[in-house]
Amino acid sequence: MNKRADTSVSLHPLIADRWSPRAFDNNALIPGEDLAAIFEAARWAPSAFNAQPWKFIVGLRGDENFNSITSVLVPFNQEWASRASALILTNVIGFREDGTVNQTAMYDTGLAVSLMTVEANHRGYDVHQMSGFDHAAAKSKFPLGAGIDPVTCIAIGKRTSPDSLSEEIKAREVAPRSRKPLDEIVNITW
Numbered sequence: 001m002n003k004r005a006d007t008s009v010s011l012h013p014l015i016a017d018r019w020s021p022r023a024f025d026n027n028a029l030i031p032g033e034d035l036a037a038i039f040e041a042a043r044w045a046p047s048a049f050n051a052q053p054w055k056f057i058v059g060l061r062g063d064e065n066f067n068s069i070t071s072v073l074v075p076f077n078q079e080w081a082s083r084a085s086a087l088i089l090t091n092v093i094g095f096r097e098d099g100t101v102n103q104t105a106m107y108d109t110g111l112a113v114s115l116m117t118v119e120a121n122h123r124g125y126d127v128h129q130m131s132g133f134d135h136a137a138a139k140s141k142f143p144l145g146a147g148i149d150p151v152t153c154i155a156i157g158k159r160t161s162p163d164s165l166s167e168e169i170k171a172r173e174v175a176p177r178s179r180k181p182l183d184e185i186v187n188i189t190w
């Protein structure tokens with residue numbers, strides 16, 4: 001299914017063709033090399049003062065981490081994300097080494113996930129991020145220490161037919177994508 005972004009000028013296909021599917025093939029696996037590349041992409045993201053304020057927990061379908069991450073998702077997300085090849089819990093490190101608050105930690109972490117998404121898409125995987133999960137439960141299942149908090153869960157896998165989804169989720173899968181107009185998000189026009 002093609003859900004290419006409708007843009008005023010042409011974009012790189014990795015950006016134009018990215019979208020967030022929910023129909024994942026529950027037989028697809030991610031080889032270690034692809035997984036390593038996905039996290040290398042995050043690792044080499046820019047961050048303020050090069051603080052790299054992120055920490056990822058990854059589970060592969062069927063393993064203990066995967067089952068733990070699945071268990072903290074809201075039921076809607078559980079229904080489709082449990083078929084992904086990998087689930088990632090993204091955590092943000094909210095403080096700098098000197099103990100002061102890192103004001104851009106969330107921004108930096110989103111940037112790292114953005115690059116991770118591009119690398120995953122480039123390697124033929126699809127990525128779907130989720131804020132719909134129990135943050136307290138995630139923190140207690142994966143205690144990473146003071147000041148390190150869960151932000152998102154991320155499903156990565158191979159897209160399959162929307163027919164594999166329940167009717168409610170399938171309707172979202174096939175719905176057109178939409179965005180605010182360009183002149184609403186930036187102050188100049190071309």
Ligand SMILES: Cc1cc2nc3c(=O)[nH]c(=O)nc-3n(C[C@H](O)[C@H](O)[C@H](O)COP(=O)(O)O)c2cc1C
Pocket residue numbers: 018019020021077128129130131132133152177
């Ligand atoms: C931080 C974040 C949290 C999200 N949380 C959820 C979620 O809990 N469940 C879900 O189905 N989609 C979730 N999404 C996916 C968004 O709904 C999706 O990115 C948005 O509708 C734009 O669609 P597109 O990514 O296909 O362009 C989330 C996306 C982001 C970036």
